[in-house]
Amino acid sequence: MKNKKYIIYLFTILILILFIIIYKLYSSRINSQKKDTFIIGMSQVNLYEPWRVYMNKEIQEEAKKHSNIKMIFKDAGGDTEKQKKDIEDLINFGADVLIVSTNDSKELTGTVGKIYKTTPVIMLDRAISGYDYTLYIGSDTESIGMQAGELVGELAGKDKDKVKVIEVQGMLDSSTDKEITNGFRNSITKHKNVSVDRTIVGNWQESEAEDKLEEILKEDNNVDIIFAHSDYMALGAYYAAVKNNLKNIKIIGVDGLEGPEGGKEMVRNGILQGTFTCKTGGKEAVEYALKILNKEEIPKKILLECNKITKETIGSN
Secondary structure, eight states, X not given: OHHHHHHHHHHHHHHHHHHHHHHHHHHHHHHHHHHHSEEEEEEESOSSSHHHHHHHHHHHHHHTTOTTEEEEEXXXXXXXXXXXXXXXXXHHTTOSEEEEEOSOHHHHHHHHHHHHTTSOEEEESSOOSSSOSSEEXXXXXXXXXXXXXXXXXXXXXXXXXXXXXXXXXXXXXOHHHHHHHHHHHHHHTTOTTEEEEEEEEOTTOHHHHHHHHHHHHHHOOOOOEEXXXXXXXXXXXXXXXXXXXXXXXXXXXXBOOOSTTSHHHHHHTTXXXXXXXXXXXXXXXXXXXXXXXXXXXXXXXXXXXXXXXXXXXXXXX
């Protein structure tokens, strides 16, 4: 009887030991898989702007080149509070690196700063206030404004005494718009016959830019040039001019994307007199995320080159 109990006890111990061994092997395998596969979380402010859709596409295409990367995308639909929650969700999903692209840098400063304490954060297109992030990647927006001012000067010429310009910003007081406007205003001071008659905000929307400009152009048909901070809003400006039968207004945009509705095609078709390449930084964000994960040294800030696109230069861009 005692032997029987001893055998049962020994058998139980052996089963327990076997279970522990199997559990440790399984845990080791899972941990190994975790190290081999990195999760990159992408928090996008909206997907109604074509430029941001293109950004996500670039990120996805670059990530596909690397078998050890898993991407998780979140779209805030233009809602800052939802974007804060999206960021927290991505961290809870186990994101090893976070990429954030926002329209509201100030409101996200606290959220990003908190995440940055434990997780690397790449700010794309706009940085938050302060320096609580790992890397900022964005276009040289002030350079875009300066080049736009130079193009306005070329289009204005010297024959007309007064050339009236309307500037269409994306968002009120956003860092990107401020930088573009600063560069633009400094540049046009060289052209004494050029003046910015008024500035409106289109909230990066084609329809909003169109509606506001349609009303303005009904009252004032002496506008010569419209400079919009995105090709999407520039297209709205074109529709507003067409509705008012104003064929001589020259329109300039920013983004210079490829595709049937991209800025380059609009320049080819004469809808825009010019645009400027404004890289999304999506490809670069994934490349630098990998460098961060591999513990490589990286800079704090990367500015992407911007180039003028007109019918004369379109073949070289």
